[in-house]
Amino acid sequence: MTAITLRQLRYFSVLSKSLQYRNAARQLGISQPSLSLQINALEETLGTRLAERRRSGLILTPEGREVAAQAEKILQDVEKLYRISGPSENRLTGTLHLGSSPTIGPYLLPRVLRQLHTAYPDLKLVIRDGTPREMTEDLLAGKHDLVLTQLPIARDDVSHKFLFREPLYLAVPREHRLAGRDHVKKMDLAGENLISLNSSYMLSRQVSELCAASGARLRDDFEGTSLDALRQMVSLGMGMTLLPALYAGSEVKPGEGDVAITQMKPGLYRQAGLAWRRSSGTPASFLKLAEFIRGVIAKEFAGKAFL
Amino acid sequence: MTAITLRQLRYFSVLSKSLQYRNAARQLGISQPSLSLQINALEETLGTRLAERRRSGLILTPEGREVAAQAEKILQDVEKLYRISGPSENRLTGTLHLGSSPTIGPYLLPRVLRQLHTAYPDLKLVIRDGTPREMTEDLLAGKHDLVLTQLPIARDDVSHKFLFREPLYLAVPREHRLAGRDHVKKMDLAGENLISLNSSYMLSRQVSELCAASGARLRDDFEGTSLDALRQMVSLGMGMTLLPALYAGSEVKPGEGDVAITQMKPGLYRQAGLAWRRSSGTPASFLKLAEFIRGVIAKEFAGKAFL
DNA sequence: GTAAAAAGATTGGTTTTTCCTATCCAACGG
């Protein structure tokens, strides 16, 4: 048994409106016999007569009416297929799966999403958190289309676009001797305790390096799993740590709470970017999204992050 | 530019689930190269890559995910096409356009429709009234699939199925000398006035014939356009007329109102049937519907109409 | 009533599409 084809549905759709073979065939740019054969094949496949052939116009059978209606619906849905990728060069549409680092996403994405929704209502982002290590795996495995993560990325099967550079501030307990200082130099940290996230976060490596360079001690009896947990530990006097500017700006009020924020001199920074599989090419939509995020940062995080 | 085909969508649908060419090709019962070519053609047509080919499984692009979802929808809708005529030999489904005579339909169809809806919930009847003359035209023009009308039908391009035979009763003003009589013979009508519907109704011909046979006078200064109008005229004393049993049974209460109903002896009858274009064949659904109507009559109009 | 016109069905042969087998090439695993 031969299957239905879209060609048959297209032909029958036109025929059901024109109600005349020759006319319909002309509209379709084919010969009348071709049309006849296709309609016959469709009837054969469905096992029903779709129209009564009469010299003066066709009459659709009840089944023919239903088939025509259903065919119409199908053809419209097929038309939508063409539009899925159609004007997407210029517009952001569809659904993107975005992996997000827990140290960046929660403090950046809320504002991005709000503006994104008004600017590109047809774009839907599915966001999933994960440690940077997991995220790279999941990106390569196809669970994400792109990930928002800290740079640099040391893999050659992943492409990326730089988004922003963000200062890292020193967070100390409020009653600590360094609290309230205008700025802190590395050597000021000699002998102090530093705590950090667990090692799958890049931030932890920067804390380690700071320890090595300054003579501070890295407490290995505790590793936070979130920036909030880290801040709590600092406030409890377990030690000091580095907190990203975006986080500090949104979660630590100057002069309030048990944690004081101080700039480092010279400054420490981290970089964030948008990354994707090299094998996915470099879809225009990815660059477009990156550009949009940079726009949001420029407007909403002026002074806290640098493009 | 080549068009999308259902074949391509079917293939891509399976591929998007299996995420492996060889596997998908085996499921589809085709060779792997055939699958490759069809998918390539689809990508070419849409102008987008739908999947990243990697040795370890495919990864759908965002567009690929959308196309897969839309294809799924389309394929399901196509499946419905097969079902339109599928089990319809056994079942009544879809939409039938039924033309109905104003002297039969309103008094028969309400009960038929109620039972029809419970017995065949998937059948929809679109009912349009019209004079018998119009109806035959509209039937042949394709505006109706079938018509409920009085028999006989004198056209060889129309087939029909007999439904029931229905007595015609004499309706006289209540104060008339014939009111209350057990039965009336033709000769009793000599010299009386008879009124009838306009001539496009078959009932009018039977009134004419009764006049000719009995010596009654046909008043040509009035022609009703509905049975209700006719009854009103009788009650106003304009004359007497013939009313079908189904109408009389539903609209004229014995002993009430200004009109009295009397049987004729020997009886007068009319026949009703379901008719359709000969060129539409004789769809099983038509006969099925006719049988169903006869069933309703047997149950609900016992004694008033005869099968 | 008859002839011309119109409209769908049929036929035969050509072009296009689809498919398969065989082969190739890159990535991965041991």
Added chain:
DNA sequence: CCGTTGGATAGGAAAAACCAATCTTTTTAC
């Protein structure tokens, strides 16, 4: 480093779609 795996490519055969020409029947015109 070599064998295995999985998608891409090439060539030729089978199937499908198409058109021009023709046939048959209905409709229209005179």
